[in-house]
Amino acid sequence: MTVRIDRLSNGLRIVTEAMPHLESAALGIWVEAGGRNERPEENGIAHFLEHMAFKGTHRRTAREIAEAIEDVGGYLNAYTSREMTAYYARVLRDDVPRALDVLADILLDPLFDPADIEVERGVILQEIGQVQDTPDDVIFDWLQEAAYPDQPMGRTILGPPERVSAFTRDDLAGFVRTHYRPERMVIAAAGAVDHDAIVRLADDLFGALRPGLAAPAQPARFVGGERRELRRLEQAHVAMAFEAPGYRDEAMYVAQVFAGALGGGMSSRLFQEVRERHGLCYAIFAQHATYSDTGMMTIYSGTSAEDLGRLCELTVSEIRRAGDDMTEAEVARARRQIKAGLLMGLESAANRAERLARLMHIWDRIPPIEETIARIDSVDVTAVRDFARELSGRGGAALALLGPVEGAPAVDELLEKLAA
């Protein structure tokens, strides 16, 4: 495996990793602009823009964009997160130049035809409806809002229907002008790729993009709080979050190991205690979500109305207990799970391209895998116990509840029990 990095004169970075045994490639463009780069009145525009990229350019109609990739059996898609908008493709070896040409076209030259904007508004309103109907989607939006209230970081990616209903062509063009700058773009490719050919083509396609830095996103501040809604559902869905390190933080892997040992797999404490021993839920897990300047330790579960109180008690008690008696064996197991997951993930070209883009965004270089492994291995049981003990003291807690949640504790009760 060979990682190569180049930089165009306008600042756009290109990173590739050849996987010589593969006949296909994954490639994409990651733009460091997402939901948290929106002003309050812009909420939802980064995602709207991502949709409009597929609606037509000066060279291709929407249909021709889809056909250009699918004619050769490829796959084209995009996503918007809080810090990124990504446009990516999976194609066979010979079709890499075609895929890059299409990606450049939709990113740099969208038409923004007013009639298309109206149609796509309808699609996005339907997408918002779909999220609202899916409890374990909507509850994470609410958790984010409770954790970072009145901040870009706490708003949804899709935006509220009233904003989505109002965006104009000028709004879209303005966001592109401000945020789609070459210094904030990474082209990443993995699999059957020819680095030099990609760099030459990228220079042709993106070389004329004018540099110019946009104002950085507003720093996020974990505040905490709660949002709950009674809804007639079979399950009471509960998610909680605590402030945790961001992805540039030295302590990131301590948080990852803690999340794994607390609720990362079948052998984790929450799975064993809440599901295996008490049978109170089907799904329960802890995850560490990371951003550039903050992070969240989140715990999610779904249970029946009558079991909700007990599930919350047990969860809080497991968090408290972790600070006292987390064992070296559990920490070693979580480290091994993270390392093996990393190595197995690298077998996929799509995961590898995503990882390259993400690492360039974070570090502006690709740390050797040994460096990452060493950071994971350096996490010991003392650090994990300390992390657990300080969990609720760091920035309070956020709580989101949806369903028959009359019996749920308030966020202050939760914090009291954690501190007791």
Added chain:
Amino acid sequence: MTVRIDRLSNGLRIVTEAMPHLESAALGIWVEAGGRNERPEENGIAHFLEHMAFKGTHRRTAREIAEAIEDVGGYLNAYTSREMTAYYARVLRDDVPRALDVLADILLDPLFDPADIEVERGVILQEIGQVQDTPDDVIFDWLQEAAYPDQPMGRTILGPPERVSAFTRDDLAGFVRTHYRPERMVIAAAGAVDHDAIVRLADDLFGALRPGLAAPAQPARFVGGERRELRRLEQAHVAMAFEAPGYRDEAMYVAQVFAGALGGGMSSRLFQEVRERHGLCYAIFAQHATYSDTGMMTIYSGTSAEDLGRLCELTVSEIRRAGDDMTEAEVARARRQIKAGLLMGLESAANRAERLARLMHIWDRIPPIEETIARIDSVDVTAVRDFARELSGRGGAALALLGPVEGAPAVDELLEKLAA
């Protein structure tokens, strides 16, 4: 890549494929027994059994099962479908023997401790609640029920809460005795695997299993009908199904190509017409589901209450139109998408192991990839148009509706419009 197949003297089959560039392996045991092998009063027991496998054996507690795999960074899971129950693991190269030992242990020697059965009953009831809260899960259960009413093939995998509440230790042991026979088991492994070592170990672990054929599952008959439920949701969720070839049928790839061209990707007719042109939905797709003796062409979408009628009209009109004017270019594109998807899927060890098991189940051999490609390439536009024209005439239609669906057509109206 080298596929190797062996058979123990009791009939259990072992199939492996070495992927020399990988450092990890995917392996599992696929048992040809699932929901459709249940008697009516047993509905849900195959899935209950899958859960109980993880609850403890004579050698390992539930915790020790989880730790045995996760201690080495591996991943262990299982699923139950209508025709299969699968237990599988992902591990690094050196841990393949350990993983196979754990898989054999949970499959062949589960404790069925009555106290554990009670706890797991609670977990499964929670899982049923979760499905009920997820519209695009529950609607496919209803579609299956409408397509195959009063048949094992039409029942849910999880079973109804009243059955799940009643299963006993004897019920579980009885299902194992009847259905977990070596002739109906395939051990499949792909990635960093040593075939001979796996065969030797499989012989030690499974060699004593007594052969004995269970009664075959009741043949499925596509009948059609509808199930609808008004529920206060943002979206009206609609799924329809038509009878289609099973996976042993010569016409299988005609149906796959039709599904791709009708609603398989961004360039498909349903995506272009219903979403891109009219903006009526976020998600819309057609899929071909296959079983040993039947199949279903399914179409799913979600839309607002006021757009539901129009979405159904457009969908029906696209199916009708496909019989008249599907083009050679569209068929060629769908063929290429299926082929490229197949080739890219083979880059993953987990997909490859799953495919080996599935092919052994269907054909009792692994057809060379060129043979599969040739079958896909043999599908021409005439066959696809003929398939489209006969779609509703083959076995009627099934319709499932959930949400604000007052404005939805009845299944007979749908059929009339298709026939008009």
